[in-house]
Amino acid sequence: MNIPKSFDQVDQWKSIIFLYDSALREINTKIEILNNEFVHIYNYNPIEHIKSRLKTPDSIVKKLKRYGYDVTIDNMVEKLNDIAGIRIICSFTSDIYQIAEMITKQSDVTVLYVKDYIENPKPNGYKSYHMVVTIPIYLTDGPVDTKVEVQIRTVAMDFWASLEHKIYYKFEGNAPAYLQQELKACADVVNMLDKKMFSLNQAILELSEAQKPIPDGGDSK
Numbered sequence: 001m002n003i004p005k006s007f008d009q010v011d012q013w014k015s016i017i018f019l020y021d022s023a024l025r026e027i028n029t030k031i032e033i034l035n036n037e038f039v040h041i042y043n044y045n046p047i048e049h050i051k052s053r054l055k056t057p058d059s060i061v062k063k064l065k066r067y068g069y070d071v072t073i074d075n076m077v078e079k080l081n082d083i084a085g086i087r088i089i090c091s092f093t094s095d096i097y098q099i100a101e102m103i104t105k106q107s108d109v110t111v112l113y114v115k116d117y118i119e120n121p122k123p124n125g126y127k128s129y130h131m132v133v134t135i136p137i138y139l140t141d142g143p144v145d146t147k148v149e150v151q152i153r154t155v156a157m158d159f160w161a162s163l164e165h166k167i168y169y170k171f172e173g174n175a176p177a178y179l180q181q182e183l184k185a186c187a188d189v190v191n192m193l194d195k196k197m198f199s200l201n202q203a204i205l206e207l208s209e210a211q212k213p214i215p216d217g218g219d220s221k
């Protein structure tokens with residue numbers, strides 16, 4: 001990422017945050033357009049809602065220290081991939097892969113890497129699909145490829161992750177063993193719920209397809 005250089009650290013910080021903020025807006029708009037197009041063509045809304053956030057300075061410093069890096073602006077830009085983060089919440093696991101594909105196909109989006117915690121859940125039970133992408137932000141001096149972390153997950157996965165995140169921070173990563181076991185058990189329930197809701201939805205779709213009136217071919221002699 002070719003960040004505009006400045007002798008003033010405050011100015012440089014502001015420029016970087018401006019870039020990440022712009023990248024979030026760009027990605028948000030893209031995803032909204034894709035979702036609207038989907039509704040327009042298939043009369044189906046794959047996205048329940050979208051949340052986006054810029055990592056707080058406090059959280060940036062903590063993560064750099066956790067990874068053992070010096071707290072510098074260069075390290076923040078080079079080593080951290082989730083300063084700009086967007087979370088897409090959808091109904092079914094199948095939607096996740098469809099949304100990921102739609103994002104990947106955007107010609108100005110470059111996928112740096114993917115972490116599929118749905119295929120490979122974390123030992124604590126965390127499931128989510130993560131993509132780190134770059135998107136060019138056009139400044140007066142030219143484009144600057146800016147990183148955004150995109151997390152895609154179902155409503156149920158998001159419910160679980162929000163509570164787990166709270167517990168993780170409350171106990172600074174050392175939650176009592178029984179809480180960790182309960183959370184893992186909840187993750188299994190979330191998994192089962194996602195599967196059941198998916199098959200229920202499939203059954204509804206098949207029924208409504210079967211109940212559709214047969215189009216009049218005009219040749220029924």
Ligand code: 0O2
Nearest residue numbers: 055059063079080081082115122124126130161162164165
């Ligand atoms: P916060 O407070 O949410 O910002 P990478 O740079 O990709 O190599 P990183 O950043 O650890 O390494 O990548 P990963 O695993 O994709 O995690 C990025 C973010 O995903 C985390 O950011 C969390 O938001 C979320 N996440 C990952 N693992 C878990 C988990 O076990 N539980 C929950 N609830 N969320 C998780 P931060 O900065 O760790 O936290």
